[in-house]
Amino acid sequence: MAGAYIRGVGLSCALGEDAESCVSAMQRMQVRAVRLRLDEFDEPLQMPYYRIPDRSELFDAGRFERLLPPVAHAAVVQAGLTPEEIHRLPMFIGSSCFSIGLSESRYASALVQQPETAIPMPLCGYQDIAVILQRTLGCKGDTYTYNTACTSSANALLAALRMIELGWYRHALVVGAELANRTTLAGFSGLQVVAETLQPFDAARKGLLMGEGIGAVVLSAETDSANRLRVIGGASNCDTWSVTTANTDGNSVAKVLNQALHQIRVQPQQVRGIKAHGTATPAGDTAEALGLRQVFPSLPPVSVLKPYLGHTLGACCVNELILYAGALLYGFLPATPGFETPDPALGVQPITTPEPAPDGHYLLNHFGFGGNNTVLALEKIAP
């Protein structure tokens, strides 16, 4: 059968440090951003930020290695894989930051200690997450690391799904990771897209808020009959209209939604809910809303999860998939905090109180810099 089951999950984000408490906190509509202040620039950078609520300093160099393994471990344990399966487990990683925060810290301390020999980007490339997880979990399988901005972990998941469908792998670990780092915080600030409040699809929306999150999913070709969640397909395309946003006419968003529906052989009216990308930037939400309306004459309930954990960038797909899938299992569609005033130009109004989640098909949207659009399809199977 096409598709792959979600057999184990792990999550650490602003909502909490394990998947179950994150989903419960979302059901209670917990929103917990902290005030972040970076003093090293001419003018201090300040913004609300959704951090993982561990006790360490935000830029502590040890956090990267400390926070990653428990999340992946939780997913592997829940999946109940045998030691042999863990040995061969391939890893599909999506991130936009990788070890850049660690690289920044090392370069900064080298500049203080031995400025004449300090090397920028002392850690380079994309392999560090895979190396840490292979060491701590004991996996030796193939690794695929995706860096396609905010669709990174969506594309990683899509690749894992397809290779499972081909029979190349029986199980795959898909990981999204985004941790605080100065490059991302300062970079987005330079793009002037960081807001003070997060209001997806709202007439007053001013921009995004960033957050941290590490998510891990074990996808499997087979599972026990109690498992009721399956990733069934998806589609990805590239819109070369602008490097920072999909065309605001919504055409490329509509195209990728139609491709995804076509691939899973589902009509728009059969879709039970949509997890929107909803960055809350003026242009990003316009492109997404106009694309959705081209495809859906009447929209199923739309949820935006970024008000709970911030925009976790390259990791947002896996993190939000875990939250959305968890909610479906609990039987609710998540509400969207922060949405108040509908924008008539968009015509998309996210739900503001939780609604029941029936069995059936759901779509999850992701759009990123570099023109990348990726839609995933999830099925909640009847017991």
Next chain:
Amino acid sequence: MMDREQLKLELKQMIIKECEKDLRPEQIPDDAILIGSQGSLALDSLDALQIALAVKQQYGKRIDGNNQTRAALTSVNSLADFILSDAAP
């Protein structure tokens, strides 16, 4: 007080460098519209952000989403006025 003519030349050089335009400073009229499709330079909102950050770093003046400061990016003239104005950075 900065010399206005000198400042305008600096600004044109800065725009050419930051936005990687294949132009000489004298090819940019003082009142040419900088950003948008009706402008002769064919610069877009991303160029505007690049220029805004360069202005902040070189002249300490902040151009952000606020309409008044955003208007500073209309032309080299308006940008020079903005930098020479007494408005707080």
Next chain:
Amino acid sequence: MIKLVSASHYLQPVYDHAALTSLETALRGLCREPFRRIDRFIQLALLGSANCASGRKLRPDCGIYLGSGLGPIGNNVVTQEQLIRDLEIPKPFNFINTLGSSAGFYVARNLGLQGQNFFISRRGASLQAVLNAAMADMLLGFATQALVGVVEEVALPLDAHRLRQHLSQDILLAEGSHWLLLQSGASDSRSLDLKRFAEFAALEGFLKSAWRTGDRLCCTRSMETHAAKTMQQGFDAGALSGPTSAFHDSLEAAWLAAFAVSREPGTLFLVDGHPERGWSLFYLGA
């Protein structure tokens, strides 16, 4: 059947105290529009992809699979210096180009593509990662054409670039941009196949039956020494003459692209694997 319809191969050693080769003149004839805001990694990707496409009209569903071990390292170095040493907010163009996928954006724009567009990395084996992804999509029918490229950039100074890769200081470094255009369906061009084996013995058995005099064998650098030695002794890999003695993180891509461009007879076998994860064999046939 997956066929190789075109390939391009750019490999340029970078010598100590020499500047990086300017790519601007070469790019002028290859780009539909003069791109601004692009860095050297993007230039390398544009150069290789445009040469590989060489004026062909690509199919609308053609996917781009860009692999790299280090990605846009030059721009990342500049951005980190600005941020950490000079305490300045990164400039928007620099920040956006720190992302690996920015290069794929410009490649797509230059070639008029709107299909799938992925940036995938695997240290020491990015070619294998992108080939697997591209072939999976083609086998499942998500793309009937795939532009598969591997790009490695050098950031000056060279001693720092060697240090961050843990390389000894006498290693000659190179930049590279190596591209293959793959297509489903029959044609008289070389075919690219992939086989996966759980056991080393099965891989060896297959290779023995397929091997013809004059064929080439290439083992992934990250492969265990023991397995690589066994392979090389068994199959007279001395016959494989590489395109260069210079190094970058994805040298297998250089071997494969150079072989594809050369029109030499025979088959190139590319082996990758580990006793605990199994083995994969890509082979580019005659």
